[in-house]
Amino acid sequence: MIHRITSDLPTFKPVELRPGLNIIVSDKLAQSNDGQTRNKSGKSSLLQLIHFLFGKEGETNSLFRKPALEAYTFSIEFDLKGALLRVSRSGASFRWLDIELLTGSTAAWPIDPLQGKGTAKLAHDKWRGILGLAMFGLEENLGVYGPTFGQLFSYFVRRAENGGLAEPTKQAYQQQPADVRVGLSYLLGLDWKISQEREQLRQEIAAAQKLQKVARDGGLKNVVGDPKQIFTQLTLAQKEVDRLSKAIAEFRVLQDYAEREREANNLTRRINELADEAAQSRYYADELRQSLQSETPPEVSDLERLYAEVGLVLPTIVRTRYDEVRRFHESIVRNRRLYLEDELSEAETKVEKNKQEISTLDGQRSQIMQLLHTHGALEHHTQLQIQLGKAVAVVESLKQNQKLLENAAQQVAELKIKQGQLFLRLQRDLRENQSVIAEAVLAFEEASEALYNDFGNLSIYATESGPKFDITIQGQNSRGVNSMQVFCFDMMLMRVAGKRGMTPGFLVHDSHLFDPVDERQNEKAWAYGAGLAKKIGFQYIITLNSDQIPVPQNRSTELPLEQYIVEPKLTDDDGGGLFGFDFY
Template sequence: MAGRAEGALKADALADWAFSGEFSGPVGVGLGVDRSLCNPSVVQRRVRGKAGQLSTSALAQELGEDWFKLGEKQGPGGPSFRQMMPYFARRRRDGGYDHPARSSRAQTPAASEINLAHLFGLDAEIVRRLHVAKAALKQNDAARKVLRDLDKAASGTTRADLEAQLSARIAAASLASDTLREKIETFNVLPAFRELERELSSLHQEARDLSDADVLDQEVIELNLRALGAEQPLAPTNLESLFGEANVVFPDLVARRYDEVAQFHARLVENRREHLTSEIEAARRRIQIRAALRESVEARRRSITASLRVSGPAEELLALRDELSAREAEVRNLEGRLAEARSLDERGEALERDIDEAIRALRADRRERSSIVDDASKTFSSISQRLYERPGELAISATDAGLKFLPSTPSDNSAGVMSMEIFCFDWTIATLCARRGMGPGFLIHDSHLFEPVDGRQFGKALALGARLAQETGVQYIVTLNSDELQRAEIESGEALASYVVEPRLSDEPDGGLFGIRFD
């Protein structure tokens, strides 16, 4: 309903087709959905006789609220319609039949646990907080490793060792800088050269100030240019439409005011554009003035440098100053890395506390909702017992790693055991949701689920699914080839033909799902 066209739906022969679905929903509210392949991002929705158009993402949000009781505000990574719906309609191509607790191959363990917690009636927010903190801690640890790798000597060290090594290097570099600074202060040169050296230092600072001012003015220019581009007159069609609507109620007043409003808005936009243009021109003039000043400063700096290099001692002084600048830059770099290391350490410690708190809350929630967990386990055991004559087990465990759902059936060593675990697990979810008045109201399986299952077990599963559908009110849809149905009936002794619904699809030229043949 809200996914993208795949497989046969991409065929050119179906490009102009539209598809419709009618859903009763968990609370009996009728919903109709129409979606065309030529415009798949938009759907037509029909509810209680009223039709409307909305995007597929809006439809997913609406169905999440109606079918799965999701609130409007969900934290990042929280339960969602798109993550929960595949538990009611798995697809083999997406890996939906690989594991009971995962609805697709792309679903992360965290997403599986969060959405299953909601479906089973547990606190999904606690599970979400735990996995968000774990993911953030993993990123934080990766950043710390990058920081350690900047220094080969620190690679593989603990975070405390890294801080100690950076502090030691800062102390050594600072000492080297202080030593050079003392040498420069006591360096013996002629008074005239000393005065030139001071002037050169002052010119260096002046050049930096000019560059900083240029950067600020350039930001002013870019900001005002963006604002200037955003200043557009009100579109005449919009204004005419607005006044056209108002004209129905206030015809005389609207007729007099239309021209006045249009002229006022035009003047407002014009004044705003003039102000922005003047700000841009002023900033450009300041940059031009500074360019001339910078040229003068650079000329004086070159002249002083040339004069100082005439004297051997002055040349040595300049070399000391260059070395001091390099040392000071090293100290600043190390201090920045130390500050980042400490920040990452503090964040890591805070995240570890968040994880510990979330684990405690998860275990407490598991204990407080033990009746819900017990009901889920009993439901799974009941379904598996009706299938195998011996009950299986569904363990729901709150661990340091997260909330684990561990289903097992009595015949763990038989072929197709994974398929039957998925069958029991899906029916457990559908049953629990039906009891709480949520879910889509249907469960879909196809022949891929039953391929590895022997015919006797296959037939028993289909018959059990039919009985569960009658007991829970959940519609059970299974897509099979006729020869597979015959295999299930013959080997299990179950009478299943009466459950087949029209239309029966055939291999005739006008048969098939779409009634036409195409490549």
């Protein structure tokens, strides 16, 4: 329990606490408005101070690192596991806490924070680790998503500004479902590791499914092609690698490749020239043959007949002269024919010569081309190697992507099997802990029955996501019912977790919890809390505004509220708050 909270700040109002119910009241003055009552008296700051002295609240925006407060030291005296300790901390040296033993011993703690001495200075994270082990039995290195001191402690000192009063099962707005399942399973004595493993599994499944979705949507195709056709792409890419590999394996480097290539080109050019010459010679020979066939000397009878037809008779002298001319003409024709025959023979000879030369040159060119076909230049060989390297890189990329997608699909399938196995483990764990669940259900029912005629229900059951903690109270949508759900749930935790030694020994409720609740229900809640605290031995601390306390004639219980009010009495007047002055 907490005995007192003090400070070297001269205006700070010390808090003195007792076993059982403790009520810290802020008087609402006549001139006060609702905002002043809740913002200036420092009731909520008291909860922040408790967190600060138990190793939390060290962030830059912490109330105790503000210029107005950081130079001052705050202290808390509390007992835990046979030791009464005073713990002190300031905003100026927020990373460190001073631990002082007042009475008793910490030697029996799992880790002795004082190491057999009367005092010690501990880092705030080290202090939280020791408190987690001593207060909740938390071992070190419980892994990702494992329970932590801050997570569990916040269920017993809920802070309204963090959303701690919004839902019974959550101690902060930002608390994730997995964190809720792990924390409550740990406090109630269920197998919390199932929820831890389930969250790790959920993260792995989400990552694998994200990769699968990217692949299905074609998100990887800019890297290695369309994933939907990756096997086809890989097959074709491997074919190209095989082709290039074979070409390189069969490649023979010809040192004078360029010279041989030029020689082949020259031969081709000469062959083309000879072919053109042969064509021209054949055309000339054809013309000569036609000339030989068409050139024949005219017959004398033809000429005489021509003259006879026109009625002329050639004289004898003319005929003699004509015979001489005919003989001369025949001589000319004969000489021309001999000339044409010589020209034809020469043309045919040239055609044949060209043909033979073409055949010879073509043979030489064929030999060179065969050599060029079976060999190559060094530059060509280097280019083939570069192409092969690129082709191999594409194949390797495709193989890696194929393996990645196959592994992702396999991983999702395997993880879903594990998910089913975890669900079976959870069902078995809940069956084996039916007595614990029954105790929690009955504890919640008892608290809610003390407040309402139609009591509420707490249900704990297995789901694919982990254990589910459901709370129902008749009229749960009405104003104030949610606050009473939180109250009943916390009383259940004090009973069930307290039985296992898994509480700090105190429970703190801020006045914001009771704001939306009518005074009759509030009074019943305080009476039940006081009775349970006395029955099972814990300290119940509540902060209230004076106008939340019903006048004696309107009270519905026999709880003597005035007897539980402790120092200090706060007001929203200037200087009447917990710190004794206003600051921002």
